[in-house]
Amino acid sequence: MNSKELVKYFYEQIFSRNLVDEIENYVDKKCNLRVGTEIFPIGLDGMKKHISDVRETYPDFTIQVINQFSEKEYVISEIIATGTHKGVFLGIQPTNRKLTFTGIDVDKVENGKIVEHSGAINTFETFIQENIIKI
Numbered sequence: 001m002n003s004k005e006l007v008k009y010f011y012e013q014i015f016s017r018n019l020v021d022e023i024e025n026y027v028d029k030k031c032n033l034r035v036g037t038e039i040f041p042i043g044l045d046g047m048k049k050h051i052s053d054v055r056e057t058y059p060d061f062t063i064q065v066i067n068q069f070s071e072k073e074y075v076i077s078e079i080i081a082t083g084t085h086k087g088v089f090l091g092i093q094p095t096n097r098k099l100t101f102t103g104i105d106v107d108k109v110e111n112g113k114i115v116e117h118s119g120a121i122n123t124f125e126t127f128i129q130e131n132i133i134k135i
Contacts, residue, residue, distance in 0.1 A: 003109040007075040008065045010114065011105070016062040018055055020048050027114045034106075034118035047117075058083025058099075077105045081121065085132075089123075092132060101126050 001009065010026040013019065027047050033040045042050070054061050061083035069076045081101045086094045103121030107114045127133045 001112075003073070003075050004068045004070050006109060006112065007077055007105075007107050007114065008068065011063040011065055011077065011079065015051055018051065020051055023047055023051075025113075028110070031114060032116045034116055039116075042117075054083075057085065057087035057089045059086055060084050073108050073110055075107050075109055077107070079103050079105060079121075092127070095130075095132055097130060097132075099126050099130060 006026060014022050014026055024044055027044055029044050031042055031044065031047060033042045033046065061081060063079050063081045065077045065079055067078040079102065081103065082098060084096060084098050086096060088094065101121050101123060103119060105117065105119035107118075108116035124133070128135055
């Protein structure tokens with residue numbers, strides 16, 4: 001599986017189907033989170049916690065990769081994510097609505113595993129559009 005296929009499979013199958021026991025096959029144990037120019041080590045436990053936290057808010061959360069681009073070891077994925085808002089998110093009480101988000105993920109792949117992750121998802125744009133929060 002090439003890097004684009006690996007990242008797509010990770011999001012659409014492993015993340016979307018909550019297969020946390022298989023994460024170590026796709027994510028390096030020394031995986032980092034990149035936020036701007038800062039790097040934070042998260043490892044496998046951090047990635048598992050991230051998926052668990054998303055599942056607490058959106059138990060049926062799924063990701064569809066609609067476009068991908070790669071350059072050297074980086075894979076950029078344009079995604080559409082959906083999930084039913086059933087958990088508290090930053091103090092926002094559950095709405096029980098099925099929500100759709102768009103986003104971009106940037107993953108660095110080395111030796112067949114994700115070693116660095118960054119990205120952005122349009123959470124607040126969706127909440128505003130759905131009148132869950134007002135500006």
